[in-house]
Amino acid sequence: MSKIVKNATDSLRSLILEALxxxxxxxxxxxxxxxxxNVEIPANRxxxxxxxxxxxxxxxxxxxxxxxxxxxxxxxxxxxGSYFTKCEVxxxxxxxxxxSPEFYADVLIDVNCKGADYGRSDFGKGQxxxxxxxxxxxxxxxxMGNARGGALGDCLAAVLDFAGYEVEREFYVNDAGNQIExxxxxxxxxxxxxxxxxxxxxxxxxxYHGEDIKERAQQFREKYGDGxxxxxxxxxxxxxxxxxxxxxxxxxxxxxxxxxxxYDTWFMESTLHNSGDVKECIDYLKNKGLxxxxxxxxxxxxxxxxxxxxxxxxxKQEDIDKLELKDDVLIRQNGNPTYFxxxxxxxxxxxxxxxxxxxxxxxxxxxxxxxxRMKGVLRALxxxxxxxxxxxxxxxxxxxxxxxVKMSKxxxxxxxxxxxxxxxxxxxxxxxxxxxxxxxxxxxxxxLAVEQSSQNPVYYCQYANARIHSIIKKIxxxxxxIRDCGKAELMKLTAPEExxxxxxxxxxxxxxQNAAKNYDPAKxxxxxxxxxxxxxxxxxxxxxxxxxxxxxxxxxxxxKCVMTVITNVLTMFSxxxxxxx
Numbered sequence: 137m138s139k140i141v142k143n144a145t146d147s148l149r150s151l152i153l154e155a156l157x158x159x160x161x162x163x164x165x166x167x168x169x170x171x172x173x174n175v176e177i178p179a180n181r182x183x184x185x186x187x188x189x190x191x192x193x194x195x196x197x198x199x200x201x202x203x204x205x206x207x208x209x210x211x212x213x214x215x216x217g218s219y220f221t222k223c224e225v226x227x228x229x230x231x232x233x234x235x236s237p238e239f240y241a242d243v244l245i246d247v248n249c250k251g252a253d254y255g256r257s258d259f260g261k262g263q264x265x266x267x268x269x270x271x272x273x274x275x276x277x278x279x280m281g282n283a284r285g286g287a288l289g290d291c292l293a294a295v296l297d298f299a300g301y302e303v304e305r306e307f308y309v310n311d312a313g314n315q316i317e318x319x320x321x322x323x324x325x326x327x328x329x330x331x332x333x334x335x336x337x338x339x340x341x342x343x344y345h346g347e348d349i350k351e352r353a354q355q356f357r358e359k360y361g362d363g364x365x366x367x368x369x370x371x372x373x374x375x376x377x378x379x380x381x382x383x384x385x386x387x388x389x390x391x392x393x394x395x396x397x398x399y400d401t402w403f404m405e406s407t408l409h410n411s412g413d414v415k416e417c418i419d420y421l422k423n424k425g426l427x428x429x430x431x432x433x434x435x436x437x438x439x440x441x442x443x444x445x446x447x448x449x450x451x452k453q454e455d456i457d458k459l460e461l462k463d464d465v466l467i468r469q470n471g472n473p474t475y476f477x478x479x480x481x482x483x484x485x486x487x488x489x490x491x492x493x494x495x496x497x498x499x500x501x502x503x504x505x506x507x508x509r510m511k512g513v514l515r516a517l518x519x520x521x522x523x524x525x526x527x528x529x530x531x532x533x534x535x536x537x538x539x540x541v542k543m544s545k546x547x548x549x550x551x552x553x554x555x556x557x558x559x560x561x562x563x564x565x566x567x568x569x570x571x572x573x574x575x576x577x578x579x580x581x582x583x584l585a586v587e588q589s590s591q592n593p594v595y596y597c598q599y600a601n602a603r604i605h606s607i608i609k610k611i612x613x614x615x616x617x618i619r620d621c622g623k624a625e626l627m628k629l630t631a632p633e634e635x636x637x638x639x640x641x642x643x644x645x646x647x648x649q650n651a652a653k654n655y656d657p658a659k660x661x662x663x664x665x666x667x668x669x670x671x672x673x674x675x676x677x678x679x680x681x682x683x684x685x686x687x688x689x690x691x692x693x694x695x696k697c698v699m700t701v702i703t704n705v706l707t708m709f710s711x712x713x714x715x716x717x
Contacts, residue, residue, distance in 0.1 A: 295651045
């Protein structure tokens, strides 16, 4: 929570304890240990700005009715010099407290003083978190799932950073294994078809059939000619992959940069094989007796590990049987490690070799079954499985004119991330993809994303920011010198719309911490929309350029604080903050 909110909360707790002490001293209450109690800001502020459950929790210890305890607290509390003006008892023993104008003034002073850092905290205490997201296969173009995952992962990393974690953004490049072999085969056949004709050799059904493969094969031929047709299959395929893979990876880097995502690390799967990390993990599991050989392959005892883990969680055997757990192959019959084996080594590398306290993976919902076995194998490696958190992200449906859209009019093919970023402003894409929590299927309205009206959420927030710039410019153009305000002037902001707006500003740090704790950056986009709404409500109810010069300056100060927080949210999410619209 913000410094001012924390000060108010902590001081109120102390005031309540002091009041209980006085009540005991004057005989109104018995001398008994006081249990832990809550001091909180209620969702509905109609009955008070703060409330406490102390009377109900003390009832058993004091052997008297909560209402009597509440009345004793109210009669003995001294709010002098605090952020609170009065205390009221309601119902069976609810105690409500009301904040003074000084509290709201200090919130604004805090926002103004901290500026771009307002909302930051040490909630995460510098813990090292790795956030891995998108990690698209480098053998083809990125799709809508990658688009949503990119916005979600990057904005989550930004929220975690704001909440005081040390965050590293990571892209895991699958540059080894079966998909690269399939990539090589597909490129090879397309290359041969270019030279000998399409009927000369058939592309297998399970190969990559996209136009991007044809394009890479053509580029290779343009650079190296037809000479590789006479090389061995192994030489030709290696040359094709060595040529095409870096181009595909660079295209992914370019797409991510266009999407305003800058990764700290591009981690290559091949390094896990080359360093011996994969073999080391497999040997570790072997030595623990968690592998066996069958049909020429090496298997991992996933059923055994997960069953033990589920039983510890209280699951019954009959419920476990319904899950139809299966063991997993680590090394295929051909001697090559599986993707799962590399994934084990990759997560061990993050948690052990590089020492991240937490690995956060953003995966598509179709990876649901992989979560439990990944956590299980971390336990098998004697690591705490709770150090891995997986965010499962649901599908995106593109909508235009109220109807689903799957194909690009320009290409006639499935819409890719590149297509989306060519058609829709990046501001809108990043904001709209963070409008819903990850576990919700979402409709992305292509018409709404380009609409310049209050119906478009990102435009609505940007407009509130631009409107404040316009208000300030107009006031300055009318000859008013905008100056700083003292606390006494800020305490003039007592209109309901002003108070509601300042309360929302005061909650920003808490919202950041909650979004970080729940891995849900959508909380912050919704916070920003609410802030813009409250600002427009204030603007319509309270004339900024009023005749009372002190009140005018205070309202300008409030406007600037709103602008600071909107800017902090949008900048955090790499969204622009235009001064005019």
